[in-house]
Amino acid sequence: MSGPPAAPVSGLRALPAPDDGWKMLLRKEVLRFWRVAFQTIAAPVLTAVLYLLIFGHVLEGRVQVYPGVGYVAFLVPGLVMMSVLQNAFANSASSLVQSKIMGNLVFQLLTPLSSWNWFVAYVGAAVARGLLVGLGVYLVTLLYAPPRAAAPLWVLAFALLGAGMMAVLGLLAGLWADKFDQMAMFQNFIVMPMTFLAGVFYSIHTLPGIWQALSHLNPFFYMIDGFRHGFFGASDVSPWLSLAVAGGSFALLSALALHLLKTGYKLRN
Template sequence: MPEVFSTARLASLRPSNQGSCRIRFVPIWTLFYKETLRFGKVWLQTLAAPLITTLLYLVVFGHALGSHVSVYPGVSYTAFLVPGLMMMAVLQNAFANSSSSLIQAKVTGNIVFLLLSPLSPTEIFGAMVAASVLRGTLVGLSILALALLYLHIPLLHPLWIVVFTVLGASGMGSLGLIAGLWAEKFDQIAGFQNFIIMPLTYLAGVFYSVQSLTGAWRQISLFNPFFYIIDGFRYGFFADSDASVWICLGVGIAFAGVTGLLAWRLLADGYKLRP
């Protein structure tokens, strides 16, 4: 990555209100708006592509296995797939939003403009995570709207749906910041997605009930935080889940809290942002 912080001025640069607890709305809104414009400009890639990918999953898995797999009483396998695919898309897109924004700014050198601004680490963190939550939520809503056109999907507990959407997307937005701060090249972000994020989401009960697993695979799934987020999210639709919804809530809060605190701390320390 090119050295963009070569002067002593940039090497010692910290936001002017670093020690202040005051959070200002206008700077947060400005950065949030900039981040939403960034993914909105390429909506075919950021919003439409996940929708098409999810539609293909529904067509292939729903039609191939729909008549052979039964998970919850009175719920078709295709309907069972929808919440899992929705949350998988929410998680992956929330991560992609913050991680791609940060690594792109670092590689091109544009990160200097963010560091020169009077934004505090808390304000940067809040704006970027909020933009990630928005992108993930928009993708999830578009998938649900499409699925409702030809499937009956109950929404028995909409509050749980909202809670787990926010927890999952904010946690992944924070994890994306961590990955973006750590990475120095685009292929490192791709590796993080391909070898960590995607396996964890695919093995989190998106396409199956964890209760159907036996032995080691079931135990491994129970240590996967994504499983609890997806399972709690699915409870909001069907009022049924593999684990207690309260356990899912606790894991979701812990996941969002730990990743958020770590991302904020790394931003405050200027981790890999200054030589």
């Protein structure tokens, strides 16, 4: 006597895969950006250095945000974190959208990988790219500003949280978007404005009251401000508040991404 029919699978596996398949997917995602490192790593580093040269040349000696900190030195952490955020987002979002368009996503769906496996692979590769670009920007900017690290653990914590949060946000954008112009819309109208308005080039204390209040609603501000605190030991808000906002944002976005992966949201269309 045959048993009841198996229930249809609506999303990805809920249980962990029995092998190390997630490592293969992670390796694939890392190699995807590493093979075109000139475009995915060197180009963003060059862009950040151009920002430093232009803004630093124009405003150095005219603006001082923290006592004893020149404007170029102040600018470096903001540019590093901006590069980390933007590239972590771009990696996970573009990878998933590209797989949808090229039609090779179906081969990953046939594997026994769970939603956690997908999450770790896509987010892990995006974090790796974001941190590599950020490290490249920092190393190049050492030519223009003396190295500072008042609290290295804060630097590491916010670099990891910032890259992780944006990697998950990119994963969500990749799940939602069906083509590159939808992903570009997400990046151009959400990610880029929120990044530039998060205090990369200025302290929010220099803004009018209404804009200061709006800046406090921007989670990107807390990541950049907390990261900058690790360099100078000074920031616009408490680093513990920044850590709470960054950690809470990462946890909420991760929970949403895992839920969508488990349900197979827009993966099987």
